[in-house]
Amino acid sequence: MENNPFSLDGKTILVTGASSGIGQTTAISCAKMGANVVITGRDQGRLQTTADLSGNAVTQIVADLTVQADMENLLAALPPLDGAVLCAGNSTTLPLQFGSREKFDEMFDVNFFAPVELLRLMYKKKILQKGSSVVLLASIGGTHSFMPGNGVYGASKAALNSVMKYAAREYASRKIRVNSICPGMVDTPLIHRGTITEEQLAEDAKRYPLGRYGKPEDIANGAIYLLSDASSWLTGHDLVIDGGFSI
Amino acid sequence: MNIQEFIENFAAQFDDTDVADFTAETKFKQLDEWSSLTALSVIAMVDDEYDVIIKGNDIINSETIQDLYDVVVKLHG
Numbered sequence: 001m002e003n004n005p006f007s008l009d010g011k012t013i014l015v016t017g018a019s020s021g022i023g024q025t026t027a028i029s030c031a032k033m034g035a036n037v038v039i040t041g042r043d044q045g046r047l048q049t050t051a052d053l054s055g056n057a058v059t060q061i062v063a064d065l066t067v068q069a070d071m072e073n074l075l076a077a078l079p080p081l082d083g084a085v086l087c088a089g090n091s092t093t094l095p096l097q098f099g100s101r102e103k104f105d106e107m108f109d110v111n112f113f114a115p116v117e118l119l120r121l122m123y124k125k126k127i128l129q130k131g132s133s134v135v136l137l138a139s140i141g142g143t144h145s146f147m148p149g150n151g152v153y154g155a156s157k158a159a160l161n162s163v164m165k166y167a168a169r170e171y172a173s174r175k176i177r178v179n180s181i182c183p184g185m186v187d188t189p190l191i192h193r194g195t196i197t198e199e200q201l202a203e204d205a206k207r208y209p210l211g212r213y214g215k216p217e218d219i220a221n222g223a224i225y226l227l228s229d230a231s232s233w234l235t236g237h238d239l240v241i242d243g244g245f246s247i
Numbered sequence: 248m249n250i251q252e253f254i255e256n257f258a259a260q261f262d263d264t265d266v267a268d269f270t271a272e273t274k275f276k277q278l279d280e281w282s283s284l285t286a287l288s289v290i291a292m293v294d295d296e297y298d299v300i301i302k303g304n305d306i307i308n309s310e311t312i313q314d315l316y317d318v319v320v321k322l323h324g
Contacts, residue, residue, distance in 0.1 A: 095284060098291035149287045194302030195290055200283065 005230035009034035012081050013227060016065060016118070017088030019046035021188030022137060024053075025216030026085050026223050031056040033224055038081075040065075040074055041088070065114035071121075078127050083227040085135040086115040093149045093195045103152055111156035116163050119178075123171060131175045135226045136164050137219075138180040138238060144246040145184075157182075161238050168236030177235040179226045184242030186214035209244030248297065248323065253316045256296050260288040271313040276306075289315075299323050 013030045017023030019041030031037045031054035038059040041047045051058040061077050063070035065088055090110045094103060115136060122128045138161045141147065142154030161180055168178040185191060185208075191201065205213045222241050225231055240246060250271055258269040264280050275281060286306050293301050299322045301315075309315040 093287055094291050095288045098288070098295055148284045194304065195287070197303035197307055199307075200303060 006224055006228045007034055008083075008224065008228055010036075011083055011227070012036045012038065012079055014038045014040070014078065014081050014084040014122075016040050016084075016086050016115070017137075018050050019043045021087070021190055022183070022186060022216045022219045023085070023087030024050045026087060026220040027058070028054050029217065029220035029224055030085070030227070031058060033228075035083075035227075038078065065118060066109050071114075071117065074118075075121055075125060075127065078122070080129050081122065081127055081132055082129060083133045083135070084119075084122065084128065085137070085223045085227065086118060087137045088114065089137060091153045091190050094152050095149055096151045099152045104155070107152050107156045108159070111153070112159050112163075115160060119163075119167060123167075123174075123176070128171075128174075128176055133177045133227050133231070134167070134171075134179070135223050136160055136178070136180040138164070138182045140182045140184050140240055140242050140246050143238065144182060144240055144242075164238070165236045172235060177226075177231070179231070179235060180238045181219055181222050181226070182238050182240045182242070183214055183219050184208065184245040186216060186219060188216060207245065208242070209247065212243065214241065214243060248320065250313065250316055253319070254312055256292055257289065257312055257315075260285055260292055269312065271311065271316070273312050274310055275312055275315075276310075293319055297323055 008030055013035040015023055015027040015037060018027040018039035027037050027039045027050050037054060039047055039050055040061045040063045042064045044062045047060045047062060051060055061074050063074040065071055092107055119134060139157040141150045142158030143161050164178050164180045171178055218241055222239055254269050254271060258266045261280050264278055289306065290301055293299050297319055299319050301318060305318045309318060
């Protein structure tokens with residue numbers, strides 16, 4: 001399609017957490033919009049599945065972003081980027097009275113320190129080219145919604161949202177845009193781990209004005225907008241995609 | 248691990264129900280105070296105290312505190 005402002009044609013985009021869930025779908029969607037996609041995740045087999053589903057030339061780099069050596073390997077292997085979507089993350093459902101330092105550390109290592117360190121070094125090493133666009137996967141939890149049991153998770157995502165805004169201000173000097181997406185509950189393997197039963201999830205989904213949980217595609221399409229030239233004048237924004245839940 | 252200690256840990260997740268009201272045979276989901284947050288607290292307590300990960304369905308499928316204790320004992324090995 002000519003003159004499509006949402007096209008990612010010719011852009012090189014990194015997607016972390018690409019072996020499942022939102023990251024996997026985002027990687028596939030970016031490839032379909034014409035991007036050269038670099039995918040990273042912990043599981044080689046599942047990364048290969050993402051690559052197969054992308055139907056395009058995809059570069060795979062296996063890395064656990066909480067491991068410093070893996071982070072260094074990834075940074076050394078990355079080509080110059082026009083964009084990055086940092087999806088790798090985890091969640092937990094835990095009442096605050098059980099939120100020990102250990103539990104907070106586990107969550108912050110994956111959801112906050114890993115993406116913030118990757119963002120910092122991609123900027124410092126100028127892997128992120130001038131005019132590039134970074135998308136951080138945050139959550140409505142911690143900034144727009146405060147459901148009981150989500151405090152440890154929500155705090156890690158709120159901290160990430162905060163860094164997003166500072167980075168947007170600082171990185172604007174290189175015309176690098178930094179935004180986040182704040183999804184409501186999205187139907188991915190992450191929410192089917194059994195702490196919350198399937199019946200409770202089905203009941204919870206009814207509380208969304210649009211009548212359902214999100215699909216990974218709902219979030220991937222938001223990421224495409226934020227990566228594309230269609231959002232050239234948008235930075236420091238937390239894009240809520242939640243079926244109306246936080247209204 | 249013993250049932251009496253488990254009952255005490257279980258009862259600690261409640262704010263308004265008298266501790267003396269809890270026995271092994273208490274049908275806990277019938278208590279007025281029972282809620283989804285209590286369920287999350289019980290799951291977290293079991294992880295904290297017994298290093299055992301139970302699931303929401305383990306609670307759904309347990310009628311009494313004894314039933315849930317049996318699940319924890321089995322998973323604890």
